[in-house]
Amino acid sequence: MAQADEWLNGGLRRDGLHEFFAATRDDGGAAMAMALLLAHLSRQENRPLIWLRRGITLKMQPYGPGLHDLGIDPNSLILLQLPDWEALLRASTDCVRHGSAAAVILEIQGHCPLFDLTASRRLTLAAERSGTMVLVTRHQVQPVPSSAHTRWEVAAAPSMPLPANAPGLPVFDLRLLRQRGGRDGLHVQLEWDREQAVFRTPLLRSTSAFSAGRAADQRRHRAA
Numbered sequence: 078m079a080q081a082d083e084w085l086n087g088g089l090r091r092d093g094l095h096e097f098f099a100a101t102r103d104d105g106g107a108a109m110a111m112a113l114l115l116a117h118l119s120r121q122e123n124r125p126l127i128w129l130r131r132g133i134t135l136k137m138q139p140y141g142p143g144l145h146d147l148g149i150d151p152n153s154l155i156l157l158q159l160p161d162w163e164a165l166l167r168a169s170t171d172c173v174r175h176g177s178a179a180a181v182i183l184e185i186q187g188h189c190p191l192f193d194l195t196a197s198r199r200l201t202l203a204a205e206r207s208g209t210m211v212l213v214t215r216h217q218v219q220p221v222p223s224s225a226h227t228r229w230e231v232a233a234a235p236s237m238p239l240p241a242n243a244p245g246l247p248v249f250d251l252r253l254l255r256q257r258g259g260r261d262g263l264h265v266q267l268e269w270d271r272e273q274a275v276f277r278t279p280l281l282r283s284t285s286a287f288s289a290g291r292a293a294d295q296r297r298h299r300a301a
Contacts, residue, residue, distance in 0.1 A: 094211040
Protein backbone atom coordinates (compact mmCIF):
# COMPACT_ATOMS: atom_id res chain seq x y z
CA MET A 78 0.00 0.00 0.00
CA ALA A 79 1.55 3.25 -1.17
CA GLN A 80 0.40 5.28 1.84
CA ALA A 81 2.01 2.96 4.38
CA ASP A 82 5.14 2.69 2.22
CA GLU A 83 5.47 6.47 2.27
CA TRP A 84 4.87 6.84 6.00
CA LEU A 85 7.31 4.07 6.96
CA ASN A 86 9.87 4.75 4.24
CA GLY A 87 9.62 1.22 2.87
CA GLY A 88 8.46 -0.85 5.84
CA LEU A 89 9.31 -1.66 9.42
CA ARG A 90 12.95 -1.72 10.44
CA ARG A 91 14.24 -5.26 10.69
CA ASP A 92 16.80 -4.08 13.24
CA GLY A 93 14.27 -2.10 15.27
CA LEU A 94 11.92 -2.34 18.23
CA HIS A 95 8.20 -2.04 17.51
CA GLU A 96 5.36 -1.87 20.05
CA PHE A 97 1.79 -3.07 19.52
CA PHE A 98 -0.84 -1.97 22.03
CA ALA A 99 -4.20 -3.73 22.10
CA ALA A 100 -6.88 -1.09 21.50
CA THR A 101 -9.27 -2.74 23.98
CA ARG A 102 -9.23 -5.62 26.42
CA ASP A 103 -10.66 -7.85 23.67
CA ASP A 104 -7.97 -6.94 21.12
CA GLY A 105 -5.06 -8.68 22.81
CA GLY A 106 -5.32 -11.53 20.33
CA ALA A 107 -5.22 -9.12 17.39
CA ALA A 108 -2.09 -7.41 18.73
CA MET A 109 -0.37 -10.75 19.27
CA ALA A 110 -1.41 -12.03 15.83
CA MET A 111 0.00 -8.89 14.20
CA ALA A 112 3.33 -9.33 16.00
CA LEU A 113 3.50 -13.01 15.06
CA LEU A 114 2.76 -12.30 11.41
CA LEU A 115 5.37 -9.56 11.19
CA ALA A 116 7.89 -11.86 12.84
CA HIS A 117 6.95 -14.54 10.32
CA LEU A 118 7.55 -12.12 7.43
CA SER A 119 10.97 -11.19 8.80
CA ARG A 120 12.09 -14.82 8.96
CA GLN A 121 15.08 -15.67 6.77
CA GLU A 122 17.22 -18.77 6.29
CA ASN A 123 15.00 -20.83 8.61
CA ARG A 124 16.05 -18.79 11.62
CA PRO A 125 13.67 -19.36 14.55
CA LEU A 126 11.21 -16.94 16.08
CA ILE A 127 11.41 -16.55 19.86
CA TRP A 128 8.28 -15.70 21.84
CA LEU A 129 8.77 -14.74 25.48
CA ARG A 130 6.04 -14.31 28.06
CA ARG A 131 5.54 -14.30 31.80
CA GLY A 132 4.11 -17.77 32.14
CA ILE A 133 3.16 -17.86 35.79
CA THR A 134 -0.02 -15.82 35.25
CA LEU A 135 -1.00 -17.10 31.81
CA LYS A 136 -3.49 -19.92 31.38
CA MET A 137 -3.91 -19.72 27.60
CA GLN A 138 -1.28 -21.37 25.43
CA PRO A 139 -0.53 -20.95 21.71
CA TYR A 140 -2.74 -23.15 19.54
CA GLY A 141 -0.81 -24.97 16.81
CA PRO A 142 -3.67 -25.36 14.29
CA GLY A 143 -4.52 -21.68 14.73
CA LEU A 144 -0.94 -20.67 13.96
CA HIS A 145 -1.00 -22.95 10.92
CA ASP A 146 -4.21 -21.28 9.71
CA LEU A 147 -2.33 -17.97 9.73
CA GLY A 148 0.43 -19.52 7.66
CA ILE A 149 2.88 -19.76 10.55
CA ASP A 150 4.75 -23.01 11.09
CA PRO A 151 4.47 -23.83 14.82
CA ASN A 152 7.85 -25.57 14.57
CA SER A 153 9.45 -22.21 13.74
CA LEU A 154 8.50 -20.85 17.17
CA ILE A 155 10.44 -21.20 20.40
CA LEU A 156 8.20 -20.35 23.36
CA LEU A 157 9.85 -19.26 26.61
CA GLN A 158 7.76 -18.74 29.73
CA LEU A 159 9.57 -16.93 32.52
CA PRO A 160 8.57 -16.74 36.20
CA ASP A 161 8.76 -12.96 36.72
CA TRP A 162 9.28 -9.62 34.96
CA GLU A 163 12.98 -9.43 35.76
CA ALA A 164 13.66 -12.85 34.25
CA LEU A 165 11.48 -12.02 31.24
CA LEU A 166 13.34 -8.82 30.39
CA ARG A 167 16.75 -10.36 31.03
CA ALA A 168 16.00 -13.33 28.77
CA SER A 169 14.56 -11.06 26.07
CA THR A 170 17.69 -8.94 25.97
CA ASP A 171 19.91 -12.03 25.86
CA CYS A 172 17.91 -13.49 22.95
CA VAL A 173 18.15 -10.25 20.97
CA ARG A 174 21.86 -9.83 21.65
CA HIS A 175 22.60 -13.39 20.54
CA GLY A 176 21.26 -12.62 17.07
CA SER A 177 20.32 -16.17 16.08
CA ALA A 178 16.57 -15.47 15.95
CA ALA A 179 14.87 -13.79 13.01
CA ALA A 180 12.66 -11.92 15.47
CA VAL A 181 12.00 -11.79 19.20
CA ILE A 182 8.44 -11.29 20.44
CA LEU A 183 8.03 -9.97 23.97
CA GLU A 184 4.51 -10.34 25.36
CA ILE A 185 3.67 -8.08 28.29
CA GLN A 186 0.23 -8.20 29.87
CA GLY A 187 -0.78 -5.46 32.27
CA HIS A 188 1.49 -3.01 34.02
CA CYS A 189 5.19 -3.90 34.00
CA PRO A 190 7.15 -1.29 35.97
CA LEU A 191 10.48 -2.80 34.94
CA PHE A 192 9.79 -2.19 31.25
CA ASP A 193 10.74 1.47 31.35
CA LEU A 194 12.66 3.78 29.03
CA THR A 195 15.98 2.27 30.12
CA ALA A 196 14.85 -1.32 29.52
CA SER A 197 13.42 -0.49 26.10
CA ARG A 198 16.58 1.39 25.17
CA ARG A 199 18.63 -1.66 26.09
CA LEU A 200 16.50 -3.80 23.77
CA THR A 201 16.67 -1.21 20.99
CA LEU A 202 20.46 -1.06 21.07
CA ALA A 203 20.67 -4.85 21.09
CA ALA A 204 18.32 -5.02 18.08
CA GLU A 205 20.37 -2.50 16.11
CA ARG A 206 23.62 -4.32 16.84
CA SER A 207 22.37 -7.84 16.11
CA GLY A 208 19.96 -7.01 13.28
CA THR A 209 17.12 -8.75 15.13
CA MET A 210 13.59 -7.38 14.97
CA VAL A 211 11.95 -6.94 18.38
CA LEU A 212 8.15 -6.92 18.60
CA VAL A 213 6.60 -5.99 21.95
CA THR A 214 2.89 -6.61 22.54
CA ARG A 215 1.14 -4.73 25.34
CA HIS A 216 -2.26 -5.74 26.70
CA GLN A 217 -4.49 -3.88 29.16
CA VAL A 218 -2.13 -0.94 29.62
CA GLN A 219 -1.70 2.59 28.30
CA PRO A 220 1.40 3.58 26.30
CA VAL A 221 4.36 4.86 28.29
CA PRO A 222 7.60 6.49 27.07
CA SER A 223 9.97 4.06 25.36
CA SER A 224 12.69 4.02 22.71
CA ALA A 225 10.59 2.01 20.23
CA HIS A 226 11.07 2.90 16.58
CA THR A 227 7.32 2.58 16.03
CA ARG A 228 4.32 2.27 18.34
CA TRP A 229 0.97 0.98 17.09
CA GLU A 230 -2.56 0.56 18.38
CA VAL A 231 -4.11 -2.66 17.06
CA ALA A 232 -7.73 -3.77 16.88
CA ALA A 233 -9.58 -6.52 15.06
CA ALA A 234 -11.70 -5.29 12.14
CA PRO A 235 -14.57 -6.91 10.20
CA SER A 236 -13.54 -9.23 7.39
CA MET A 237 -14.84 -9.19 3.84
CA PRO A 238 -16.75 -12.41 3.06
CA LEU A 239 -15.23 -14.71 0.49
CA PRO A 240 -17.24 -16.37 -2.32
CA ALA A 241 -20.15 -18.54 -1.13
CA ASN A 242 -20.20 -16.40 2.02
CA ALA A 243 -17.15 -18.22 3.39
CA PRO A 244 -15.34 -16.61 6.34
CA GLY A 245 -13.15 -13.75 5.21
CA LEU A 246 -9.47 -13.15 5.74
CA PRO A 247 -8.35 -11.57 9.04
CA VAL A 248 -8.31 -7.77 9.02
CA PHE A 249 -6.41 -5.54 11.43
CA ASP A 250 -7.16 -1.91 12.25
CA LEU A 251 -3.86 -0.11 12.87
CA ARG A 252 -3.05 3.36 14.16
CA LEU A 253 0.54 4.59 14.15
CA LEU A 254 0.90 6.35 17.51
CA ARG A 255 4.60 7.14 17.21
CA GLN A 256 7.43 6.82 14.72
CA ARG A 257 10.89 7.81 15.87
CA GLY A 258 12.33 10.27 13.39
CA GLY A 259 9.17 10.24 11.27
CA ARG A 260 5.48 11.06 11.14
CA ASP A 261 2.77 9.45 13.23
CA GLY A 262 -1.00 9.54 12.76
CA LEU A 263 -1.32 6.88 10.06
CA HIS A 264 -4.62 4.96 10.28
CA VAL A 265 -4.98 1.94 8.03
CA GLN A 266 -6.75 -1.40 7.81
CA LEU A 267 -4.73 -4.35 6.56
CA GLU A 268 -5.94 -7.76 5.47
CA TRP A 269 -3.68 -10.80 5.87
CA ASP A 270 -3.52 -13.21 2.93
CA ARG A 271 -1.84 -16.39 4.16
CA GLU A 272 -1.65 -17.91 0.67
CA GLN A 273 0.39 -14.99 -0.69
CA ALA A 274 1.98 -14.16 2.69
CA VAL A 275 1.26 -10.44 2.36
CA PHE A 276 -0.70 -7.70 4.06
CA ARG A 277 -2.93 -5.64 1.78
CA THR A 278 -5.83 -3.20 1.97
CA PRO A 279 -9.16 -5.07 2.13
CA LEU A 280 -10.83 -3.10 -0.69
CA LEU A 281 -7.95 -2.40 -3.04
CA ARG A 282 -6.16 -5.69 -2.31
CA SER A 283 -2.81 -4.06 -3.03
CA THR A 284 0.37 -5.18 -1.32
CA SER A 285 1.22 -3.29 1.86
CA ALA A 286 4.51 -1.97 3.18
CA PHE A 287 4.45 -4.75 5.75
CA SER A 288 5.05 -7.39 3.08
CA ALA A 289 8.78 -6.72 3.29
CA GLY A 290 10.67 -4.97 6.06
CA ARG A 291 13.55 -2.61 5.51
CA ALA A 292 16.99 -4.16 5.61
CA ALA A 293 19.07 -3.16 8.60
CA ASP A 294 22.17 -1.99 6.76
CA GLN A 295 20.19 0.50 4.68
CA ARG A 296 19.02 2.59 7.61
CA ARG A 297 21.48 2.51 10.44
CA HIS A 298 21.92 6.26 9.95
CA ARG A 299 18.20 6.66 10.80
CA ALA A 300 18.41 4.86 14.14
CA ALA A 301 18.29 8.03 16.22
